[in-house]
Amino acid sequence: MAEPLLVVEDLSLHYRTEAGILRALDSVSFELGRGEAVVLLGESGCGKSSLAKALLRLLPRNVAHHSGRVLLDGTDIMALSDERFRRDIRWNRISIVMQAAMNALNPVVKVGEQVAEPLLVHAGWKRAAAAEKAAQALARVGVAADFMDRYPFELSGGMRQRVVLAMALITEPALVILDEPTSALDLLTQAGIMNVLKRIKWETGTSFILITHDVGTSSELVDHVALMYAGQIVETSPARDFFREPAHPYGRALMASVPRLHDRADPVHIEGNPPNLLDPPEGCRFAARCAQRFAPCDREPPFARLAGGRRALCWLFDEGGRE
């Protein structure tokens, strides 16, 4: 098997807060192949955005503990100096579309200049060549060249999101991280953006990490699902298997809570709340809300291997749990 583009091993990230140590991520591991897309699927506070920021080393000052390895093409990018990471990795190899980035465009700089900026800052391009490349990047996401000379306030939300996407793609990175890229947009605009992303994935072989709580939208793009709950990855599965039937009980409950257009059965909501990450339970973190809870769940569950390359952090799939 070819070497994966990205390997994340045992990544942990804890923050220091006034109330104590917040365990945002605990021993997170997953892999991503070239030209593939994975979704980090989970609800608010599960750690999915922290994971994105950790991959790009865009961390706040109150980090209490940060460990693990992130291999990009076999190189541990966690071990690089800040300067080398900034020069070689961020934006050149991995770029990100932050949540609500379309509202963070500079209001007094023309669209074309903003799209070209990563080339000028991170790749040392000349202005004229960068402008030409910006026009191409904008065309790729469906924005006409005459938008180059406009200011962000003259554009609709959907257009601004496309501009932000063009910025992330202009350096032709191997990996683009998309943090809730469509969550603030209208339905038709969302579908249009997802179409753009699909086409880019098919045509350029760019890899994507999609971060979202929206199960339906994630099924539009991804090959793999990494399901997150309370700072941990609780299931990794091929998309084809996950969207038919998740393995982890949380995945099953999450799927049952999604309303479907032509389904007359009511969606079912998940009782209770996720645990407090200042003081997570010792055993399975989903146990308190799990319909299939049994005795072993008080202990830390194993990341059990299932058929078809699936894994689930759950005692149900472990021989030891049944004894």
Place this chain on the structure above:
Amino acid sequence: MNEQVHPASASAQALLTVRDLRTWFTLRKWGFLHAGTVHAVDGVSFDLARGEAVAIVGESGCGKSTLVRTLLGLDRPTEGEIVIEGESLGTMDAAALRRLRATVGYVQQDPYGALPPFMSISKILAEPLRIHGVSDRRERDRRIRAALEEVGLTPPDEFLEKFPHMLSGGQQQRVVIARALILEPALIVADEPVSMLDASVSVGILRLLRRIQHERALTLVFITHDLSTVRHFANRVFVMYAGRFVETGAVDDLLDTPQHPYTQALLAAIADPDPDNAGRERPVPGGEPPSLVRPPPGCRFHPRCPQVMAGLCDREEPPAFEPRRGQTSWCWLHR
């Protein structure tokens, strides 16, 4: 030509009647020069019966929020008539408007923004009671506890003295609903009540609204851009585009056999979780919703419509047609 219908015929039991409502805003340049008119709501008529649950569906800027703000008396209508419980909103004096606000409960989109951060839950819920003349402290206390129980924040003692930031998003939205209910309104208007919440939480909120609506035989108007939830929470759907209704109908009919090309486009854009989605592009009409300052002539969807008929759709405004019984569509295709 099909029979043309009047989309809303007056009914004896109507709680709310809206006739040819227009809410326009004037744009000013330098504070006084007329710079155009935003036709946010531009000719909308409907009736709501007591106990009905209606979803108003449309994209940002279609006028759906202005429509409910007008119903709530927060924006003044430019033209047209709103009659609530037999009384016309246009002729109401200040005292009548205050009574109206007691008959209509409002559930805002962003619960955290809707709750004053410096007030405890008990104070937040006491305020409407005090304003509307419930002066007995014990009576207020009783009703506050009853409201918290009704929205599932139990035991009430655990929540009374908390402040909004100490609650989860779902719990905050339950407080907003409790506040909307506490004056026992006949009508609840909910503006995207779950768009800020996670899926597993939002289902609980929508079910709560539906349960309250059934138990109290309330009329519920809820605004959403998410068509996949409406079947579970509404009897009827109004689809809005550029200030007007383009299609109305019973929820199952509208979702299963949409008639208007815009409704069809919205439904086709919804991604139910399905592994096959990743392998195909979704049909999306090009362009963007029109300016409400200078809406296009004829049908307002014609510049984006895949089935546009030149010479007709771009010139003549489509009247209401009833291509299927009980389903009204403003589209020339049905002529």
